[in-house]
Amino acid sequence: MKTTLTVNGETHELDIDPRVTLLDALRHHLNLTGSKKGCDHGQCGACTVLVNGRRINSCLALAVMHDTDEITTVEGIGTPENLSPLQSAFVRHDGYQCGYCTPGQIVSARGMLSEFRQGWPSHVSDSLTEAPDFTDAEIRERMSGNLCRCSAYPGIVRAIRDAAPEETDGKEAAE
Amino acid sequence: MKPFDYIRAETPADAMRADARIIAGGTNLLDLMKLQVETPSTLVDVTRLGMTEIERAENSTRIGALVTNSDLAADPTIRQRYPMLSRALLAGASGQLRNKATTGGNLLQRTRCPYFTDISQPCNKREPGSGCRAQGGYTRLHAILGASEHCIATHPSDMAVAMRALDARVEIESNDGATRILTFDEFYNLPGDTPEKETNLAPGELIVAVHLPDPPAGRQTYRKVRDRSSYAFALVSMAAAVAVEQGRIASAAMAFGGVAHRPWRSPDAEAALVGREPSAELFDEAADILLADARGQGGNDFKIPLTRRVVKAVLTELTGA
Numbered sequence: 001m002k003t004t005l006t007v008n009g010e011t012h013e014l015d016i017d018p019r020v021t022l023l024d025a026l027r028h029h030l031n032l033t034g035s036k037k038g039c040d041h042g043q044c045g046a047c048t049v050l051v052n053g054r055r056i057n058s059c060l061a062l063a064v065m066h067d068t069d070e071i072t073t074v075e076g077i078g079t080p081e082n083l084s085p086l087q088s089a090f091v092r093h094d095g096y097q098c099g100y101c102t103p104g105q106i107v108s109a110r111g112m113l114s115e116f117r118q119g120w121p122s123h124v125s126d127s128l129t130e131a132p133d134f135t136d137a138e139i140r141e142r143m144s145g146n147l148c149r150c151s152a153y154p155g156i157v158r159a160i161r162d163a164a165p166e167e168t169d170g171k172e173a174a175e
Numbered sequence: 176m177k178p179f180d181y182i183r184a185e186t187p188a189d190a191m192r193a194d195a196r197i198i199a200g201g202t203n204l205l206d207l208m209k210l211q212v213e214t215p216s217t218l219v220d221v222t223r224l225g226m227t228e229i230e231r232a233e234n235s236t237r238i239g240a241l242v243t244n245s246d247l248a249a250d251p252t253i254r255q256r257y258p259m260l261s262r263a264l265l266a267g268a269s270g271q272l273r274n275k276a277t278t279g280g281n282l283l284q285r286t287r288c289p290y291f292t293d294i295s296q297p298c299n300k301r302e303p304g305s306g307c308r309a310q311g312g313y314t315r316l317h318a319i320l321g322a323s324e325h326c327i328a329t330h331p332s333d334m335a336v337a338m339r340a341l342d343a344r345v346e347i348e349s350n351d352g353a354t355r356i357l358t359f360d361e362f363y364n365l366p367g368d369t370p371e372k373e374t375n376l377a378p379g380e381l382i383v384a385v386h387l388p389d390p391p392a393g394r395q396t397y398r399k400v401r402d403r404s405s406y407a408f409a410l411v412s413m414a415a416a417v418a419v420e421q422g423r424i425a426s427a428a429m430a431f432g433g434v435a436h437r438p439w440r441s442p443d444a445e446a447a448l449v450g451r452e453p454s455a456e457l458f459d460e461a462a463d464i465l466l467a468d469a470r471g472q473g474g475n476d477f478k479i480p481l482t483r484r485v486v487k488a489v490l491t492e493l494t495g496a
Contacts, residue, residue, distance in 0.1 A: 145269025
């Protein structure tokens with residue numbers, strides 16, 4: 001089935017089986033292997049991408065359902081020569097060990113920070129009506145959809161906290 | 176995944192085909208299709224049909240079926256007037272899943288009973304008449320209320336529990352042009368001898384919205400007890416609204432998750448609270464009524480005392496007793 005995906009600002013025309021997940025389209029059809037396949041069931045978060053500015057699990061999405069959507073993968077967040085603030089903070093704070101969950105952590109953190117800046121409450125927010133404080137408890141709760149089997153969580157939380165003030169893609173999660 | 180025909184609905188009528196399996200967020204359905212628990216032959220994508228508005232009307236709020244769980248939880252009206260619903264949504268799943276999961280899809284999500292999701296096992300819900308291996312097996316997540324000899328599965332939603340406490344109704348359109356509006360108890364079935372028939376949604380029907388009446392009087396909350404503090408299904412959850420006037424309970428609404436095949440409510444337990452002074456003894460009395468017919472399966476026996484403790488904790492919090 002003919003499908004147009006805009007990935008990291010570049011438009012791609014694909015002709016794919018409707019069973020192909022967005023994750024497999026990115027990895028196998030577009031050779032963007034930054035997004036990882038961990039559990040393939042929406043439980044680990046390694047496949048997290050942004051769709052129209054919002055983070056989702058790309059393993060639980062059909063590529064054909066995202067025709068004409070704008071997708072951002074970790075490759076669109078920074079490059080080895082030009083790391084984003086989140087990426088360099090993960091390096092600085094040892095926010096990984098094996099690194100397999102890291103792209104998902106970084107993309108998820110980008111989406112999470114956008115949600116936070118819009119004042120979305122979380123399960124651990126004391127108030128639903130006042131802007132939440134940017135505490136470690138908030139970061140942990142909001143990042144609970146990203147697992148790290150090496151358990152690098154302390155470094156991940158520090159990295160996100162440190163990068164938060166500078167990390168923005170200039171546009172917030174779509175309304 | 177088994178092959179299927181993919182149709183992108185351009186109009187609601189496209190989605191009301193009798194043979195359609197509807198996909199919206201897909202977070203539960205695609206998971207089950209990968210496991211071949213679900214093997215639809217025709218998948219109809221409804222995500223381009225709009226239905227993403229939250230509209231405030233006189234005496235009610237109408238939530239479009241495709242409003243995402245994230246948008247619903249963050250909506251200013253929901254946060255201010257229906258805080259138990261925001262809290263329930265935020266207690267469910269993860270940020271990524273809430274961004275995709277929809278209101279209609281959340282209502283229709285399937286049980287996480289591990290025997291239902293394992294196609295090598297018999298399951299009356301997946302394959303009617305094949306048996307229930309959960310009974311006598313691993314039952315930590317299973318029902319203590321309203322179960323049958325054919326099925327002891329629980330409904331996994333947090334959102335639906337809060338909506339049940341709020342007396343929400345489901346707006347359904349059908350391919351013959353009719354619209355019907357069902358209460359949650361009309362919409363959801365108990366397992367009985369047809370556990371595969373989870374709802375009264377008929378082929379050719381489409382959920383288009385959920386209606387919330389004006390919020391109940393008093394304070395609201397949602398309490399969820401689970402095996403880890405985030406991103407896990409409820410062992411027991413409770414959505415409640417309680418109003419206290421002149422030292423007595425004026426009204427009480429309580430719905431429970433993790434304990435039954437559908438969000439559970441006990442009108443008798445609520446009635447027992449009304450007109451009485453809040454106290455630990457009174458809350459125990461309400462829990463006695465709620466749990467009078469509760470039955471454990473072994474691995475979930477703990478849910479009976481746990482539900483009682485949740486009732487007492489939530490009512491204490493809401494009444495200040």
